[in-house]
Amino acid sequence: xxxxxxxxxxxxxxxxxxxxxxxxxxIRAALELIARKGTAGFTFAEAARFAGVxxxxxxxxxRDRDELMASVALRGFEQFEAALARAWDGGRPDAFTxxxxxxxxxxxxxxxxxxxxxxxxxxxxxxxxxPTLREAGERAxxxxxxxxxxxxxAMPATGRPPALMVALHIWAMAHGVASLFGRGDGAQRALPMxxxxxxxxxxxxxxxxxxxxxxxx
Amino acid sequence: xxxxxxxxxxxxxxxxxxxxxxxxxxIRAALELIARKGTAGFTFAEAARFAGVxxxxxxxxxRDRDELMASVALRGFEQFEAALARAWDGGRPDAFTxxxxxxxxxxxxxxxxxxxxxxxxxxxxxxxxxPTLREAGERAxxxxxxxxxxxxxAMPATGRPPALMVALHIWAMAHGVASLFGRGDGAQRALPMxxxxxxxxxxxxxxxxxxxxxxxx
DNA sequence: TGTACATCAGTGAACGCGCGTTCACTGATGTAC
DNA sequence: TGTACATCAGTGAACGCGCGTTCACTGATGTAC
Numbered sequence: 098x099x100x101x102x103x104x105x106x107x108x109x110x111x112x113x114x115x116x117x118x119x120x121x122x123x124i125r126a127a128l129e130l131i132a133r134k135g136t137a138g139f140t141f142a143e144a145a146r147f148a149g150v151x152x153x154x155x156x157x158x159x160r161d162r163d164e165l166m167a168s169v170a171l172r173g174f175e176q177f178e179a180a181l182a183r184a185w186d187g188g189r190p191d192a193f194t195x196x197x198x199x200x201x202x203x204x205x206x207x208x209x210x211x212x213x214x215x216x217x218x219x220x221x222x223x224x225x226x227x228p229t230l231r232e233a234g235e236r237a238x239x240x241x242x243x244x245x246x247x248x249x250x251a252m253p254a255t256g257r258p259p260a261l262m263v264a265l266h267i268w269a270m271a272h273g274v275a276s277l278f279g280r281g282d283g284a285q286r287a288l289p290m291x292x293x294x295x296x297x298x299x300x301x302x303x304x305x306x307x308x309x310x311x312x313x314x
Numbered sequence: 315x316x317x318x319x320x321x322x323x324x325x326x327x328x329x330x331x332x333x334x335x336x337x338x339x340x341i342r343a344a345l346e347l348i349a350r351k352g353t354a355g356f357t358f359a360e361a362a363r364f365a366g367v368x369x370x371x372x373x374x375x376x377r378d379r380d381e382l383m384a385s386v387a388l389r390g391f392e393q394f395e396a397a398l399a400r401a402w403d404g405g406r407p408d409a410f411t412x413x414x415x416x417x418x419x420x421x422x423x424x425x426x427x428x429x430x431x432x433x434x435x436x437x438x439x440x441x442x443x444x445p446t447l448r449e450a451g452e453r454a455x456x457x458x459x460x461x462x463x464x465x466x467x468a469m470p471a472t473g474r475p476p477a478l479m480v481a482l483h484i485w486a487m488a489h490g491v492a493s494l495f496g497r498g499d500g501a502q503r504a505l506p507m508x509x510x511x512x513x514x515x516x517x518x519x520x521x522x523x524x525x526x527x528x529x530x531x
Numbered sequence: 532t533g534t535a536c537a538t539c540a541g542t543g544a545a546c547g548c549g550c551g552t553t554c555a556c557t558g559a560t561g562t563a564c
Numbered sequence: 565t566g567t568a569c570a571t572c573a574g575t576g577a578a579c580g581c582g583c584g585t586t587c588a589c590t591g592a593t594g595t596a597c
Contacts (some may be wrong), residue, residue: 115558119573119574135438136354141487142550142551143549151575152552152576153574153575154574156553157573162551176538199581220354221353221354261506262506262515264508265495265505269491273491277489289479290476290479296486298479298483299520302475302524304523306521323592333541359583370542
């Protein structure tokens with residue numbers, strides 16, 4: 098058609114016959130379309146249109162829509178891991194302060210990246226069946242696992258709960274609050290407090306139940 | 315075509331020109347199709363085919379696919395409420411035993427009724443924007459709220475947490491564990507314990523954190 | 532009890548549309564010499 | 565430095581398909597008298 102794109106959002110380089118980085122552009126197109134219309138209302142053809150290429154072009158990079166979707170989820174897990182690791186920051190200045198940051202980051206990701214979040218947790222992408230995806234998910238979980246280990250290490254040695262269980266509980270709390278109350282879109286419920294406050298209180302009660310004094314020395 | 319249906323699953327009455335209860339049949343068809351292929355892979359036309367009627371027939375009962383989807387979610391909330399209320403059973407023989415049953419029932423529903431669960435929580439149905447749906451969701455939540463109140467009533471009057479917060483926390487724990495680990499389909503992660511055990515331990519630690527001795531007298 | 536009529540649930544044929552997918556192609560890029 | 569060639573990313577036209585939606589219709593049901 099022309100040298101210009103049909104859609105905005107891809108201004109990085111002047112288009113030539115070769116796109117340059119269509120694979121990336123398609124992932125970003127998918128993200129944008131999922132954010133706009135949910136995981137259901139997003140098609141391979143539309144992603145191509147959004148990226149400004151012919152409907153046949155995506156086939157050079159993805160076998161089908163599902164593979165593109167899986168790539169979005171993979172990218173999501175990678176960014177999720179990075180965000181959580183940044184928040185954890187080696188457990189500085191102490192495990193409880195850092196854990197609180199991790200919780201807030203979890204909620205922030207769910208709200209700020211609803212497309213990633215949907216692709217990772219709600220779109221029915223078969224994470225367990227895809228080794229690359231599963232490992233990316235496990236790397237993200239490993240951050241929570243590390244945090245749980247630090248929390249457990251702060252407990253008296255007798256009666257320490259298994260760190261893995263604590264990590265799974267932390268994950269469930271963050272995921273539960275994020276899914277139910279912390280999405281950007283309309284799935285909001287009226288709440289007497291913010292999701293952040295709700296999660297913070299939840300973790301505090303939980304840690305107290307473990308026998309930890311999270312308020313610090 | 316013939317007197318027989320194209321698909322099994324609808325044998326209740328011998329079909330005549332009038333279906334008899336097409337509205338019900340369409341909801342059940344939607345459930346079956348969602349269970350098979352997820353919320354995305356289910357169409358209005360296919361639901362009609364599954365119910366054994368022409369593609370125009372559903373328009374007598376639902377404005378469009380979204381309205382059918384919302385009806386599925388509504389039915390889901392109703393059944394969810396009923397199941398939770400049955401499990402709670404007025405808090406007998408004591409709040410903690412009953413709460414444990416409620417948690418197990420939450421997980422059982424998520425696993426046993428994945429189509430309802432998806433429609434209610436993952437399909438992007440705008441629950442908050444639809445009064446009927448929202449109220450049905452609130453009635454289901456009210457069961458958890460009642461359980462939380464009973465748990466709080468078992469605490470010493472000084473330092474009782476707000477029952478609403480406790481209810482939201484219970485919801486988040488159950489929902490988090492169910493969503494992450496307790497779905498029937500492939501979204502399973504390898505776990506060192508069953509979702510039921512994980513949730514039970516989670517609630518126990520949480521209650522201990524509230525200062526409650528859930529092990530009973 | 533029987534007949535006439537209004538109602539309305541479901542029919543079936545038709546339509547336009549966008550999607551997924553394929554194909555032979557073409558233009559840009561990189562590399563060997 | 566320049567030329568020839570291989571590679572391959574993206575084109576654009578084409579297709580079959582199923583979906584959503586509409587329409588005038590028809591058969592079943594219920595009700596008034």
